[in-house]
Amino acid sequence: xxxxxxxxxxxxxxxxxxxxxxxxxxxxxxxxxxxxxxxxxxxxxxxxxxxxxxxxxxxxxxxxxxxxxxxxxxxxxxxxxxxxxxxxxxxxxxxxxxxxxxxxxxxxx
Amino acid sequence: xxxxxxxxxxxxxxxxxxxxxxxxxxxxxxxxxxxxxxxxxxxxxxxxxxxxxxxxxxxxxxxxxxxxxxxxxxxxxxxxxxxxxxxxxxxxxxxxxxxxxxxxxxxxxxxxxx
Numbered sequence: 001x002x003x004x005x006x007x008x009x010x011x012x013x014x015x016x017x018x019x020x021x022x023x024x025x026x027x028x029x030x031x032x033x034x035x036x037x038x039x040x041x042x043x044x045x046x047x048x049x050x051x052x053x054x055x056x057x058x059x060x061x062x063x064x065x066x067x068x069x070x071x072x073x074x075x076x077x078x079x080x081x082x083x084x085x086x087x088x089x090x091x092x093x094x095x096x097x098x099x100x101x102x103x104x105x106x107x108x109x
Numbered sequence: 110x111x112x113x114x115x116x117x118x119x120x121x122x123x124x125x126x127x128x129x130x131x132x133x134x135x136x137x138x139x140x141x142x143x144x145x146x147x148x149x150x151x152x153x154x155x156x157x158x159x160x161x162x163x164x165x166x167x168x169x170x171x172x173x174x175x176x177x178x179x180x181x182x183x184x185x186x187x188x189x190x191x192x193x194x195x196x197x198x199x200x201x202x203x204x205x206x207x208x209x210x211x212x213x214x215x216x217x218x219x220x221x222x223x
Contacts, residue, residue, distance in 0.1 A: 101150050
């Protein structure tokens with residue numbers, strides 16, 4: 001089976017740094033995705049990790065450790081518009097992703 | 110501009126009625142997917158298709174049906190056998206194989222049973 005765990009909620013202050021963790025236990029692994037979803041809207045793609053290590057894209061970075069079944073999304077210089085749900089998803093079988101329940105991030109002034 | 114179009118945005122279904130949700134993409138993506146999202150939860154896979162005229166059941170396929178007669182289109186029918194259909198339905202597409210850019214999602218259909 002597939003099991004993906006993320007914290008349900010997090011709160012951070014504008015301008016700060018926040019790290020959202022994701023742990024997974026899946027029957028296969030091709031890669032791990034992070035998506036951002038604003039309330040009532042569709043998810044949008046943020047990052048994709050296949051190999052161990054850190055991938056940086058502007059204010060957002062994503063880290064993967066395959067041996068530990070662990071990933072995190074790092075958001076720097078937080079802005080109010082970063083308030084959203086962040087979904088961790090694992091592609092365990094070719095072309096098919098399993099999603100975690102998401103972490104709702106609230107950014108406060 | 111390329112993208113995925115879902116319609117309608119809001120849909121109301123009476124008990125015992127079948128309804129069909131539309132999903133069309135002009136991204137030339139091979140693979141298409143249907144996910145269901147309930148409040149405060151992640152996305153659960155209903156059906157997916159990696160090639161025209163072929164589709165596979167996801168984790169919660171009971172009470173749903175799909176077709177993939179054209180590359181661009183992947184409609185989802187919610188049948189009367191689905192006992193709790195009220196949810197947010199998301200259609201997505203991707204290049205297959207190779208998901209370096211993840212899924213592209215449509216804007217979703219919010220289905221409510223009345």
